[in-house]
Amino acid sequence: MTAALDQALEVARSPLALLAVTLGGYQLGRWLQVRSGGHALVQPVLVTIVVVGLAITALDVDYADYRSATELIAFWLGPATVALAIPLHRQAARLKGFVVPMLVAIVVGAVVSIVSAVLLARALGAGDDLERTLATKAATTPVAIAVTDALGGIPPLAAVFAIIIGIFSAIVGPATLNLLRIRDRRARGLAVGAVSHGIGASRMLREDETEGAFAGLAMGLSALAISLLVPVLALWLF
Amino acid sequence: MIAGLTWLVAFQLLGEFIARMADLPVPGPVVGMLLLFCFLRLRRYDDAGSIVRAGTALLRHLQLFFVPAGVGVVLYLGLIGREVLPIGVAMLGSWLLGLAAVGWTAVALERLLGRPRDDLGAA
Numbered sequence: 001m002t003a004a005l006d007q008a009l010e011v012a013r014s015p016l017a018l019l020a021v022t023l024g025g026y027q028l029g030r031w032l033q034v035r036s037g038g039h040a041l042v043q044p045v046l047v048t049i050v051v052v053g054l055a056i057t058a059l060d061v062d063y064a065d066y067r068s069a070t071e072l073i074a075f076w077l078g079p080a081t082v083a084l085a086i087p088l089h090r091q092a093a094r095l096k097g098f099v100v101p102m103l104v105a106i107v108v109g110a111v112v113s114i115v116s117a118v119l120l121a122r123a124l125g126a127g128d129d130l131e132r133t134l135a136t137k138a139a140t141t142p143v144a145i146a147v148t149d150a151l152g153g154i155p156p157l158a159a160v161f162a163i164i165i166g167i168f169s170a171i172v173g174p175a176t177l178n179l180l181r182i183r184d185r186r187a188r189g190l191a192v193g194a195v196s197h198g199i200g201a202s203r204m205l206r207e208d209e210t211e212g213a214f215a216g217l218a219m220g221l222s223a224l225a226i227s228l229l230v231p232v233l234a235l236w237l238f
Numbered sequence: 239m240i241a242g243l244t245w246l247v248a249f250q251l252l253g254e255f256i257a258r259m260a261d262l263p264v265p266g267p268v269v270g271m272l273l274l275f276c277f278l279r280l281r282r283y284d285d286a287g288s289i290v291r292a293g294t295a296l297l298r299h300l301q302l303f304f305v306p307a308g309v310g311v312v313l314y315l316g317l318i319g320r321e322v323l324p325i326g327v328a329m330l331g332s333w334l335l336g337l338a339a340v341g342w343t344a345v346a347l348e349r350l351l352g353r354p355r356d357d358l359g360a361a
Contacts, residue, residue, distance in 0.1 A: 045308060049311065081265075086278070100351065143265055161329065198303075
């Protein structure tokens, strides 16, 4: 009896099962999204992380083992990021007259995002390593990890922060833009992409192609701006 | 589908290569995205092509590809729980300030340089 249970547990902890839980969780997330009529709170990425988090905690699987089992999924983030050029290509006509506002806005946004994260954390008594980790959270995960590492923060935690803010932005981004009265679709996409990278971009892509295209572009430009500005701003912030 | 994926992987590889050679602080896929954009513009690539079909299919599931990294949150639930106030306020506050800064700066400059768009009014 216990031997059979052990074998069942071994299969449940295998890479194949972890992959199945991830894909199954994602399908559940998509199904819930449709069932809820596309409710903003039901982001498939959030549902999947909750399902997988509960599953690997219950099965007592190490995160490192989970990570290597799902390398197959994580791999496609690279090609998908490259593919963000496609909506932009289809929307290229809308770049006309927007290049200067766009570049200035990205730089202003990166400075505001980095400085405000550090100063707010400091005001509330966060430790130095936490401040350094929060500085990069608006960047896309690989940039957040690399820049945090160079700055002396906690790189894996930077990836987590980037993803949390991405999910948050996917949930409340469009509604917040309405409150801020930002009505140009290019500016809307730009703002969400600049503060919440690929996850925000994926929400905007579903809302509207122009918003998605500019969110993807903002993600790339912000990654560049943040990686260049963090070392400079760090000189007077720390 | 495979032809399109091959192109996307090739552009990522080229991006990784250039980022490494030029010692750029941005990741390879972001460089690959900018290169692919130039390629699509120069070739006047249309929607029936394999790159567009494969890329659009991947983008539909962009959120899925963040899951493996996102599950890493389980490692830090303790730390996040202990420091929930500074983390929460810093994340929320800088998110909102950043969003407003980018959106308002872009719209204000559009107004300064010409006519701003009001896409939602037309919808």
